[in-house]
Amino acid sequence: MTMRRIDLKPLEPFTSDFINRSGAFNPGALTAATAIIEQVRAEGDAALRALTEKFDGVVIEDFRVAPAALDAAMAEVDPKTIEALEHAAAQIRDFHERQKQQSWFFAREDGAIVGSKVTPLDSVGIYVPGGRALYPSTVLMNALPAQVAGVERIVCVTPPTKDGTLDAAILAACKIAGVTEIYTVGGAQAVAALAYGTETIRPVAKITGPGNAFVAAAKKIVSGDVGIDMIAGPSEVCVVADETADPRMVAIDLMAQAEHDPLAACYLVAFSDAYADAVEVAIDEHMAKSTRADITRASLDDHGLIVVCTSMDQALEAVNVIAPEHLEMHVANAMEYLGAIRNAGAIFLGEWTPEAVGDYVAGPNHTLPTGGTARYASPLSVDDYVKKSSVIQYTPAALKHDAKAVVQIATHEGLWAHARSVALRLKALLDAEQAGVAGASAAGVEDGEARGE
Ligand SMILES: NC(=O)c1ccc[n+]([C@@H]2O[C@H](COP(=O)([O-])OP(=O)(O)OC[C@H]3O[C@@H](n4cnc5c(N)ncnc54)[C@H](O)[C@@H]3O)[C@@H](O)[C@H]2O)c1
Ligand SMILES: N[C@H](CO)Cc1c[nH]c[nH+]1
Numbered sequence: 272m273t274m275r276r277i278d279l280k281p282l283e284p285f286t287s288d289f290i291n292r293s294g295a296f297n298p299g300a301l302t303a304a305t306a307i308i309e310q311v312r313a314e315g316d317a318a319l320r321a322l323t324e325k326f327d328g329v330v331i332e333d334f335r336v337a338p339a340a341l342d343a344a345m346a347e348v349d350p351k352t353i354e355a356l357e358h359a360a361a362q363i364r365d366f367h368e369r370q371k372q373q374s375w376f377f378a379r380e381d382g383a384i385v386g387s388k389v390t391p392l393d394s395v396g397i398y399v400p401g402g403r404a405l406y407p408s409t410v411l412m413n414a415l416p417a418q419v420a421g422v423e424r425i426v427c428v429t430p431p432t433k434d435g436t437l438d439a440a441i442l443a444a445c446k447i448a449g450v451t452e453i454y455t456v457g458g459a460q461a462v463a464a465l466a467y468g469t470e471t472i473r474p475v476a477k478i479t480g481p482g483n484a485f486v487a488a489a490k491k492i493v494s495g496d497v498g499i500d501m502i503a504g505p506s507e508v509c510v511v512a513d514e515t516a517d518p519r520m521v522a523i524d525l526m527a528q529a530e531h532d533p534l535a536a537c538y539l540v541a542f543s544d545a546y547a548d549a550v551e552v553a554i555d556e557h558m559a560k561s562t563r564a565d566i567t568r569a570s571l572d573d574h575g576l577i578v579v580c581t582s583m584d585q586a587l588e589a590v591n592v593i594a595p596e597h598l599e600m601h602v603a604n605a606m607e608y609l610g611a612i613r614n615a616g617a618i619f620l621g622e623w624t625p626e627a628v629g630d631y632v633a634g635p636n637h638t639l640p641t642g643g644t645a646r647y648a649s650p651l652s653v654d655d656y657v658k659k660s661s662v663i664q665y666t667p668a669a670l671k672h673d674a675k676a677v678v679q680i681a682t683h684e685g686l687w688a689h690a691r692s693v694a695l696r697l698k699a700l701l702d703a704e705q706a707g708v709a710g711a712s713a714a715g716v717e718d719g720e721a722r723g724e
């Protein structure tokens with residue numbers, strides 16, 4: 272197998288022109304998703320049935336999963352898998368508990384109180400992909416931060432398997448994460464149902480979770496009517512490997528992302544052609560045993576890239592341009608470079624940290640910014656499941672302190688009532704002070720020119 276390769280010259284900059292990403296702008300998927308969303312808005316459950324039959328090849332009468340199915344799934348799934356999911360859930364919950372933000376309030380010297388009130392969202396819908404692979408881990412990664420945030424209603428949607436049921440491990444993960452409202456529907460139609468509601472599915476305030484191009488396009492379209500977390504596109508990894516890294520480990524870590532999707536993008540940043548050759552040989556050796564060789568090969572052939580650098584500075588520059596979802600630093604003293612890494616969704620340091628630990632058990636979220644969005648975006652977190660309201664309470668002293676500035680700016684902006692709303696109160700205060708009345712009330716002011724205007 273041969274991945275695309277570029278050999279950088281000393282000091283030659285790595286630019287985004289070298290990258291072949293599928294990107295979030297996908298006109299075909301947007302057109303298809305628009306039609307699907309319109310159909311669901313117009314026909315509700317009937318559209319969900321028709322579209323599920325069309326795209327998933329099964330007929331579903333009742334989308335709502337019965338509560339008894341969760342207990343049945345717990346009994347059906349291999350107890351070792353249940354144990355592993357519980358192990359993962361405990362560490363994911365613990366990590367996200369640490370992200371929780373409290374409301375805060377600050378009393379100024381003039382007595383005004385300003386602050387920020389944190390409130391959990393009323394409801395969220397989590398999309399769990401189910402096309403090319405099944406992702407019980409994604410249930411945990413979305414539901415647990417929502418639960419930690421205090422969201423009351425957590426709804427899970429996920430496409431049916433070929434026989435029209437749901438994977439038992441997905442249901443078991445829902446049970447472990449405390450999710451009980453589950454619907455057997457996937458794709459853009461599931462996103463539409465969560466956004467606008469149908470006879471069976473009540474709408475939610477926000478939709479989170481990864482999915483294929485149609486799911487991503489649907490989230491993009493409904494965003495604004497409901498909240499969305501991000502457009503999490505095909506998986507990505509960038510492995511920076513120096514001569515201390517075992518090429519077999521580097522090869523398998525590249526393949527671990529490539530096997531998600533033919534569109535997954537895997538980057539190797541190395542320091543010699545001989546080393547890059549060794550990784551390619553190791554990929555061929557592993558490939559012979561892969562159970563997902565077709566997808567893996569397609570991803571590496573079409574979206575893989577090897578960048579051979581002449582220095583660590585050049586390598587780090589390439590990393591920051593790529594801004595990968597996952598970055599593995601398989602180099603000596605990996606921690607030393609943390610400060611120079613500006614753009615990456617999750618950073619895995621050292622040879623004992625395969626990206627797969629982050630997918631499942633380490634604790635941080637595996638829903639990460641893809642497609643270069645790590646330039647400005649962060650991993651899914653408890654913050655995605657809360658909103659903040661600013662809180663402001665003024666005292667007479669505070670109003671006196673600020674009135675002039677408000678009136679000045681509002682007058683400059685031509686907003687008469689803004690200025691007047693403050694000036695009238697100031698007048699009430701000053702009148703009361705003059706009359707020697709303690710505890711003046713703004714309600715007692717007569718209309719008229721305010722002093723200090
Ligand atoms: N970032 C993350 O945390 C993370 C985690 C897991 C998976 N992923 C990514 O999520 C994606 C999952 O994609 P997937 O396809 O396996 O599952 P998916 O559930 O996103 O998509 C499957 C659904 O797509 C719909 N669909 C299929 N063909 C269609 C068509 N032609 N027109 C309209 N709709 C159609 C069907 O309704 C089907 O149920 C992958 O790219 C994977 O890498 C990301
Ligand atoms: N690597 C994926 C995110 O890109 C997440 C995942 C789930 N299961 C396995 N991997």
Ligand SMILES: [Zn+2]
Pocket residue numbers: 506527528531630
């Ligand atoms: Zn993965």
